[in-house]
Amino acid sequence: MRAIYGYCRISTAKQCISRQIRNIMAIYPDAVIVQEVFTGTKVKERPEWMKLYTKVLPGDTIVFDSVSRMSRDADEGFRLYEDLYRKEVDLIFLNEPHINTKTFRDAIAHGNIEMTGTKVDSILQGVNQYLMELAREQIKIAFDQSEKEVKDLQKRTKEGMQTARLQGKHIGRPAGPARETQKGVRAKKQIQKYSKDFGGTLNDMEVMKLIGVSRNTYYKYKRELNSFVEVS
Known part of the structure; x- marks a missing residue:
């Protein structure tokens, strides 16, 4: 029987993961939810994700609330997407349905025009290649946007800290003895x-x-x- 997994991730325990779970369960009530609290962008460093990655089988489905929950590194995310695609694992992104693996497979299937055995084949081959590259480009754009969001956030945080210092505000834990637990x-x-x-x-x-x-x-x-x- 094919399994459906919902992968939910937050960066810190202070964040709320319930929204992601609700969004997935609303559409896939039978999904097995995998939760992870992990900061950083490198997928291979996430223990819960790696457990899921090693046990998922062809025909299984992994559902994400958004592409950023899978990866915030464009190159790594695209490589992982292609790897799971080749393993025939279905990937579903609730906020970016245009890059679901089914959409990608359909685009390739519909664009895979059969050869005719004539001189026209050279043109048809070019059309097929173009459609495949177009589908891939849409996936790359989604992961690029996810990575850009991280870099923008880091930039805004750095600029905010610099502004606060210029205004004489203290950044970080106040000086003095640590609070007693x-x-x-x-x-x-x-x-x-x-x-x-x-x-x-x-x-x-x-x-x-x-x-x-x-x-x-x-x-x-x-x-x-x-x-x-x-x-x-």
């Missing part, structure tokens, strides 16, 4: 309670095992506690 606060309280160095009955290794922190983290917390005592 709840986990760190709890661990330090336990260290003070159980460690012999703070009046407890356990040695360092025993405290580490008891509160479940690594060696480096444990001694980091101890240094911070000792620093606080000295300052106080």
